[in-house]
Amino acid sequence: MSVNLYAEPDAMLQGAGRLAAAAAELAPAATKQAMAGTPAGEQFGRVPGSVAATAACRAAFDVLQRFLTETATRVERLSEAVRTVSGRYGRMDARLRQLYHELLTESDGQRRDNLGLAVATAPATGADPAAVDDWWQRRDADARERMVTTHPELIGALDGVPIEARDRANRALLERALAEQRQLLAEKNAGGSTAETLEVGGKVAALEAIQRRLADPGTRLPAFLVALDAGGDGRTIISAGNPDTASRSLTYVPGMYSNLASAPTIFDDIDVIAARAPQGTAMSLWLNYDAPNGLDEVQLRTHAQEAAPHLTRYLDGLRITHQGESAPWNVLLAHSYGTTTVGVTGATFGIDVDRAHLMGSIGTTVPSVHGLLGVDPGDVTVMTTPNDVAHLVPGYPGWHGPDPSLPEWNGVVIPLPYEGGMVDSHTMYLKDPRVQDFILKLLGGEGR
Numbered sequence: 001m002s003v004n005l006y007a008e009p010d011a012m013l014q015g016a017g018r019l020a021a022a023a024a025e026l027a028p029a030a031t032k033q034a035m036a037g038t039p040a041g042e043q044f045g046r047v048p049g050s051v052a053a054t055a056a057c058r059a060a061f062d063v064l065q066r067f068l069t070e071t072a073t074r075v076e077r078l079s080e081a082v083r084t085v086s087g088r089y090g091r092m093d094a095r096l097r098q099l100y101h102e103l104l105t106e107s108d109g110q111r112r113d114n115l116g117l118a119v120a121t122a123p124a125t126g127a128d129p130a131a132v133d134d135w136w137q138r139r140d141a142d143a144r145e146r147m148v149t150t151h152p153e154l155i156g157a158l159d160g161v162p163i164e165a166r167d168r169a170n171r172a173l174l175e176r177a178l179a180e181q182r183q184l185l186a187e188k189n190a191g192g193s194t195a196e197t198l199e200v201g202g203k204v205a206a207l208e209a210i211q212r213r214l215a216d217p218g219t220r221l222p223a224f225l226v227a228l229d230a231g232g233d234g235r236t237i238i239s240a241g242n243p244d245t246a247s248r249s250l251t252y253v254p255g256m257y258s259n260l261a262s263a264p265t266i267f268d269d270i271d272v273i274a275a276r277a278p279q280g281t282a283m284s285l286w287l288n289y290d291a292p293n294g295l296d297e298v299q300l301r302t303h304a305q306e307a308a309p310h311l312t313r314y315l316d317g318l319r320i321t322h323q324g325e326s327a328p329w330n331v332l333l334a335h336s337y338g339t340t341t342v343g344v345t346g347a348t349f350g351i352d353v354d355r356a357h358l359m360g361s362i363g364t365t366v367p368s369v370h371g372l373l374g375v376d377p378g379d380v381t382v383m384t385t386p387n388d389v390a391h392l393v394p395g396y397p398g399w400h401g402p403d404p405s406l407p408e409w410n411g412v413v414i415p416l417p418y419e420g421g422m423v424d425s426h427t428m429y430l431k432d433p434r435v436q437d438f439i440l441k442l443l444g445g446e447g448r
Contacts, residue, residue, distance in 0.1 A: 132160025234260020255336025363400025
């Protein structure tokens with residue numbers, strides 16, 4: 001076995017995976033070796049010296065297996081250290097490039113007021129949250145206010161802009177999107193296919209539901225619209241409570257079939273849990289990615305790979321824009337393909353959270369919990385019902401790596417007995433009172 005690590009975190013993590021895989025193969029290899037050359041059946045173990053040879057062979061394999069497992073863990077941890085340092089340099093570079101862009105714009109000879117300068121120097125969507133925060137802090141109050149009211153499209157999706165400002169910007173974008181989708185629905189009703197009409201109608205209904213939730217929280221926590229895009233299947237981030245001012249913040253990443261049309265229903269489940277959470281809690285639905293729409297898509301990692309930079313920027317942005325005196329307690333919750341997204345994000349960029357909880361996982365793409373960079377392995381919990389259809393889908397084990405609920409993945413497994421059918425066993429998590437209780441424990445720093 002050849003392992004080339006160099007000083008590249010991705011290569012190091014892949015090397016760790018090969019070491020872990022080699023370690024996992026040793027147990028069956030030991031059995032084969034012990035049986036090689038010995039009679040089968042009742043005679044096994046009766047050949048002179050075979051018992052001692054078998055014991056010695058197995059002991060040697062046990063030692064080698066432990067060595068490879070420990071080495072894999074060390075390499076994974078070193079990979080995280082390298083990635084952390086690389087991330088710091090990358091963030092510094094992004095901040096310097098943004099500052100340089102602003103200086104060039106300010107000195108290009110064109111006359112601009114504060115708003116014009118803010119617009120001309122606005123970071124692009126996908127910019128590093130630290131660079132976005134620098135840019136925002138350099139704008140005066142008048143420019144910030146006018147950016148929200150006249151150019152909401154420039155800041156609504158920027159991680160690093162305060163949640164309150166993004167919420168106001170996205171409410172304006174919601175009005176635009178609703179008007180556009182209503183017009184499109186009228187056109188589809190006049191001459192579109194049934195499928196097209198239903199799709200657009202679902203978006204209109206969802207946007208109207210989000211609008212009602214924002215306008216009238218009732219006894220629920222105030223809602224904040226952190227991101228919105230009605231294109232394609234639609235994307236959004238909605239939060240019950242303001243993560244910038246909350247001392248405890250939870251981010252939920254849903255899985256297959258999640259889209260803008262289903263967002264209000266998912267957010268209803270979040271509202272139920274948030275209502276039981278202690279004061280100073282914010283709980284967000286993070287649906288800022290194109291989730292798979294069926295079994296043909298859920299086998300692919302491309303959806304998770306596309307989502308990864310968005311998710312890591314959002315989590316980083318929560319730290320940067322937080323307004324409390326102490327750092328917030330951040331929990332990352334994921335279900336089904338959402339756990340695959342978390343896995344790819346953790347392995348590629350790292351996830352800056354205090355706890356991560358994986359429910360009904362179909363695989364995280366990493367060979368063990370140590371591959372989730374940015375979170376302590378002991379702070380990653382896994383919950384899967386015995387009848388979860390995720391265990392039974394043909395080809396599932398090869399799609400996205402090992403089942404995190406298995407011992408060799410080394411996560412903290414939380415038993416969840418459930419006697420429902422295969423599909424119900426996969427979709428029931430957020431609605432189950434035991435799961436809700438555990439989520440509340442995670443928010444309180446418990447649950448492992």
